[in-house]
Every structure is written in C-alpha cells, then in structure tokens.
Amino acid sequence: MDNLGRAFTFMFEDKSWPGKVLLGGVFVLLSSILIGIPFVVGYLLELARRAYEGNEVPLPEWDNMGDKFTQGLIFSIILLIYSIPGIILQVVPCLGTCLGGIYAIAVALVLPHLMVRFAVNRDFNEAFKFEALFDFVKENIGDIVIVVLIALGMHIISWFGVILLVIGVFFTLFWACLGKAYLFGKLMQKVDSVAVVVEETTTDTPDSEGGETTER
Helix, strand or coil: CCCHHHHHCHHHHCCCHHHHHHHHHHHHHHHCCCCCHHHHHHHHHHHHHHHHHCCCCCCCCCCCHHHHHHHHHHHHHHHHHHHHHHHHHHCCCCCHHHHHHHHHHHHHHHHHHHHHHHHHHCCHHHHHCHHHHHHHHHHHHHHHHHHHHHHHHHHHHHHHHHHCCCCHHHHHHHHHHHHHHHHHHHHHHHHHHHHHHHHHHHHEEECCCCCCEEEC
C-alpha cells in the first residue's frame, strides 16, 4: 500500500475540518453514555466507503443523521455478535485470557473487510461470509497487519489528548478513528483493484492456435 502516512493528515486537507472534528469529538464524548456510538460508527462507515472510492476529501458532512444512526447501529450489532465468542472464551478455565486474546486478534484482522464491505453494500449478510473473510486474510495478511498496527498506533497517540485538559482526548480519539476508516478503505481499494487485474488476466488469454484473445 502506498502513502500510508497520509492516514495521519488527510483530514486536515478539508478546509472545514475543525468543525467536523469538533462535532465528531462531541459524539465520541456522548459515546461514553452509548448515545453517540451509532452516529460515530455511521460517520466512519461513510468515510470508509468514500476512501474506498477515492473520495475521502472533503470529510463527510454531519448530515443525514437518521441514516448514519441506522447504519451505525446495524454495524454495531454486527460487532457485538462478533464479540460474543470472545466473551465466552474469557471464562474458559486457565486458557481463557489467551484464547480470548487470540480471538480478538482474529477479529482485528477481518475488521477492514467487515467494515468496508458493509459500508459499500449495506448488506448485513456480508459480515458472515466466512469463506470470503478467510480468503481476505490469507491473501493479504502482510498489508492487513501493517494497517492494523498503524491504526493501533494512532489510537495510542490519541490518548495524549489528555494533556489538553482531559476532554481533548475525545477529539484526538475521533482523529484516530478517521485514520482507521481511511486505512481500511484504502486497503480494500487495493484488494479489489488487484482482484480486477487478476480476473482480467485469467479471462483474456491468448488462443493457443491463432494467437488471438479469447474469453472464457
């Protein structure tokens, strides 16, 4: 993947970024009492879709709040469903913490696929196409690990927001979430662009006799 460092700064390319990040920070603050979670998730889904399409700047507007809430709520339910096995594994005697940690890593690896596919297709069933998830990880593990580590690094950096009178952490957390959505969108953009190239090379091949291109 190219230009991964842009995840840290792309949001500042939008001239209206202060207002959008400020409002995003407010919704992150409201997430501490659950109210803001669907709105934040819905906003990030829209950004991930736009990054996938190459339209991440300007940042999405804080409009169509009903749609953001609905899509964010549905995806939050998907994430909740995925968290259930991890919670169950935690209670396994002796090995619970280890197994739960392994499961959490597995979910982190498939999260880009889950998020972007749902953002683009708005299909609840996309989240449970396990063969596609397995193929995604198997074929792109290197890029996935890099993206997940950068996203984790951004979240660690965001906690320095406590320096800004504590409340600043909510705005830096939103900045980290924007970076993660951007990275996920760009990763899936690369995955699908490679898939298109592979498909074109396998469907258009030279004819063994006439040397002409044939389609299968």
